[in-house]
Amino acid sequence: MKIEFLSKKQKKEIKKMLLENYGIRIDMVYNLIKTGKNKIRFFTGEISEKELRMLNSLIKIESIGIPFLNLEKGPRLAFDAATLFGKMATKNFLELNKEQALRWMRGESIESEEEKERFLIIKYKGYTLGTGKIYKKKLLNFVPKERRTDLIDS
Amino acid sequence: MKYEPKEELKERIKNLLWEEAEAFWDFCKRPLPNVIRCNTLKISCKDLKKKLEEKWNVLQPYELHPEIMIIESELKSGELGKALEHQLGYYYVQELASMQAPIALQPKPHEKVLDLCAAPGSKTTQIAALMKNKGLIIANDIKIERIRALNSNLERCGCTNVIITKMRGNILCKKLAKKEFFFDKILVDAPCSGEGTIRFDCSVLRMWNLDMIKRLSGLQKKLLASAVSCLKSGGFLVYSTCTFSPEENEEVVQFALDNFPLELVDFELPLKARPGLVEWQGKKFSPEMRKCKRIWPQDNNTEGFFIAKLIKK
Numbered sequence: 001m002k003i004e005f006l007s008k009k010q011k012k013e014i015k016k017m018l019l020e021n022y023g024i025r026i027d028m029v030y031n032l033i034k035t036g037k038n039k040i041r042f043f044t045g046e047i048s049e050k051e052l053r054m055l056n057s058l059i060k061i062e063s064i065g066i067p068f069l070n071l072e073k074g075p076r077l078a079f080d081a082a083t084l085f086g087k088m089a090t091k092n093f094l095e096l097n098k099e100q101a102l103r104w105m106r107g108e109s110i111e112s113e114e115e116k117e118r119f120l121i122i123k124y125k126g127y128t129l130g131t132g133k134i135y136k137k138k139l140l141n142f143v144p145k146e147r148r149t150d151l152i153d154s
Numbered sequence: 155m156k157y158e159p160k161e162e163l164k165e166r167i168k169n170l171l172w173e174e175a176e177a178f179w180d181f182c183k184r185p186l187p188n189v190i191r192c193n194t195l196k197i198s199c200k201d202l203k204k205k206l207e208e209k210w211n212v213l214q215p216y217e218l219h220p221e222i223m224i225i226e227s228e229l230k231s232g233e234l235g236k237a238l239e240h241q242l243g244y245y246y247v248q249e250l251a252s253m254q255a256p257i258a259l260q261p262k263p264h265e266k267v268l269d270l271c272a273a274p275g276s277k278t279t280q281i282a283a284l285m286k287n288k289g290l291i292i293a294n295d296i297k298i299e300r301i302r303a304l305n306s307n308l309e310r311c312g313c314t315n316v317i318i319t320k321m322r323g324n325i326l327c328k329k330l331a332k333k334e335f336f337f338d339k340i341l342v343d344a345p346c347s348g349e350g351t352i353r354f355d356c357s358v359l360r361m362w363n364l365d366m367i368k369r370l371s372g373l374q375k376k377l378l379a380s381a382v383s384c385l386k387s388g389g390f391l392v393y394s395t396c397t398f399s400p401e402e403n404e405e406v407v408q409f410a411l412d413n414f415p416l417e418l419v420d421f422e423l424p425l426k427a428r429p430g431l432v433e434w435q436g437k438k439f440s441p442e443m444r445k446c447k448r449i450w451p452q453d454n455n456t457e458g459f460f461i462a463k464l465i466k467k
Contacts, residue, residue, distance in 0.1 A: 030314070044314040045290040046264060051335075055317070058329050062301055063318040066309045083242045084196060084312040105238065127242060146306055152238045153209070 001061045005049050006032040006040070014040070017075045022121055023090030033064060042068035042081060074119050079130040079144050086121045086128030093121040094132070094139070098153065104129055107148045110139040124152070155183055155352070157359040163349070170398060170431075174452065181451040182352045188225040188234055190245040191253055191276075194283050195312045197244045199223075205239060216424040221283070222253060243310040248276040250425065251350065251449045251459040255343055255394040256280040258421045258447075258461050263288035265338040268330075270323045270381055273300030275307035277343055282313035291316045292337075294326050327380035336386040344374040346395035346402050350458025353451060371401040375409045382414045385466045390419070393462045398448070400434035403460040407446060408439045415467040418445040423461075426453045430462065 006014070011028040018024045031043045043065030047055075055061065067078035077085065086093075100110055101124035114134045122129040122139075130147075133140040159167075159179070168175045192199045199220040206212045211226040223245070225234065234240060234247050256277050261267050263286045272278045272293035281291055293308070293316050295301050301320050308316050319326060323342075330336075347367050348358040378393055385391055393410070395402050407430070410416050418440075430446025432439050449459040 042314050044287045045317060046266075046288065046315070047290050047317075052317075054333060055335070058333060059326055060320050061317055062320045063305050063308075063316075065314050065316070066312060080243065080309045080312060084314075105241070127238065129242075147241045147310070149236045149238060149241050151233065151236045 001056060001064070002035060003052065003056055003061070003064065004034040006034060014069065014075075021075050021119065022077075022088075022092050024085055024088045026085060026088075031065070032068065035064070038071040039067070040069040040071065041065040074133075076119050076133070076142065077121065077131045079142065079147055082121055082130045083128050086123070086130075089121045089123075089128075092118065093123050096122060096124045096129070098124075101125075101129065102150065102152050104132075104141060105143060105149050105152050107141055107143050107145065109141045112137055112139045155356045155359070157356050159359050160362060162364065163359070163362055167398065169435075170400075171450070177452045178450065181455070182356070184353065184455075186249065186353050186457065187455060188229055189248065189250045190223050190225065190234065191248045191280060192221040192223060192245050193243055193279065193311045194221060195287055196242070202239065202244050205244075219257070219424050222250065222424070241310070243312055246276060246279055246307070246311060248280070249354065249457050250454065251456040252276055252396070253280060254423050254425060254447075254449060254459060255341060255392055255461055256284060257423060258394075258463050259339055259341050259390065259392040260421075261285050261289075261339050265289045266336075267291045268337045268340045268381070268384065269293045270327070270340065270342045270377060271295060271344060272304055272318075273297070274303035277341060278304065278316065279307055279311040279313055281341070282308070282311070282315060285315065287313065287315045289315060292319060293317070294319045294321060294323060296320065296322055323377045324380035327384045331383040336384055336389070338386055338389050340381045340385050340389070340391045341394070342378055342381050342391065343394045344370075344377055344402075344406075346370055346374070346397040347399055348396055349398045350396040350449075350451070350460075353457055367399050367401050371405060374402055374406045378406055378410050379413065382410065382416065382466065387466055389466050391416070391464045391466065393464065395460050396457060397460065398458055400431055403448075403462075404431050404434065404439045404443050404446065405437070407443065407462045407464070410464065411440055411442070416464045417467060418442045419463050419465050420445050421447075421463045423447060425449055425456065427461075428453070430460075
């Protein structure tokens with residue numbers, strides 16, 4: 001597996017990006033790992049970079065930490081990272097009503113009045129439902145297939 | 155039950171339980187209770203209970219383990235696994251007996267833990283929660299489709315301190331030991347004949363045979379032996395299976411005691427458990443084997459499980 005540790009400077013930039021975009025403050029004492037173009041994973045495992053490189057050359061690593069950010073066209077928090085950190089968001093979030101939340105969790109994109117292209121953290125009754133993107137008066141859906149459901153309430 | 159147990163299995167269960175064998179087979183016909191484990195990496199037990207009580211009747215039967223919740227309401231098929239709180243990783247649908255192996259292991263934050271046969275990840279996610287995402291877990295399995303499920307569950311539950319590897323367990327341990335990469339704690343939840351899972355899937359009765367038990371016993375010994383090689387001195391190893399056959403349980407533990415610097419240790423569980431066997435079909439095991447725990451369905455309304463906890467001298 002291709003593993004590239006982000007430098008202190010790169011981590012600082014991502015910390016700033018999250019704070020500016022969503023108001024999310026995450027201490028970057030942990031490792032951010034780049035595994036593909038623009039794809040960043042969040043890893044709190046206590047292992048040195050040297051040891052991890054040794055492991056990676058020795059054994060078949062399938063995965064490390066969890067998907068965190070996709071930096072292509074802006075900082076999009078991965079669905080499972082959003083459900084972990086999204087409650088800290090103080091800006092650029094959108095609260096859905098029940099009908100919208102149901103459609104959202106089914107994987108549908110939702111009409112929007114807004115035009116400004118940007119990423120938003122999606123919320124519903126205290127739950128964080130991932131991240132969406134406003135694009136051409138639509139809130140584009142990024143809920144992964146395996147997280148979709150139509151059971152959002154009793 | 156869709157499948158009937160073979161006479162040979164009935165006889166073996168009778169030799170293990172005697173007059174209680176009938177109660178065991180009676181329990182095997184009953185559906186399992188709906189049990190979930192709160193994922194404390196994402197939500198507190200108190201907050202999850204409050205949310206779930208808006209739709210279900212939720213019990214927390216174990217004072218020291220508030221994360222264990224039983225849903226008493228009648229549920230539609232698949233409802234627990236499709237509910238929003240599940241999709242967001244707030245809980246894991248996990249059988250009560252299966253939760254006992256990580257409880258026995260007692261992983262702590264900042265420790266280095268190996269989960270040798272990890273997929274689909276119920277115990278790995280539980281270990282990560284007990285470690286509060288601090289320290290390191292190496293979660294290994296061999297089949298790619300099982301790794302996919304493991305990966306998805308770890309991501310859903312926000313387990314950020316895990317490295318997933320795909321290798322034969324014995325080869326992985328050999329390579330790690332060679333590089334002196336040792337662990338504080340190791341879970342070997344070994345592949346087994348699954349006699350304890352009849353309530354969940356009675357097709358195990360159709361596949362059950364003595365040759366399979368013999369073959370699995372060999373594999374289990376190999377896995378346990380290799381795991382010992384990458385355990386620190388003073389480190390703990392939990393060996394568990396979801397089966398009752400002594401060839402896959404006490405016999406495997408006896409093999410480890412005879413060949414490696416290991417001792418069995420006592421441990422507490424929230425469930426009623428019976429001691430390990432000291433004899434089976436004329437074969438004698440160490441008296442220390444009583445420290446192992448056998449969990450029977452009829453004792454706690456669960457599946458069946460075997461757990462041994464060992465320390466490396």
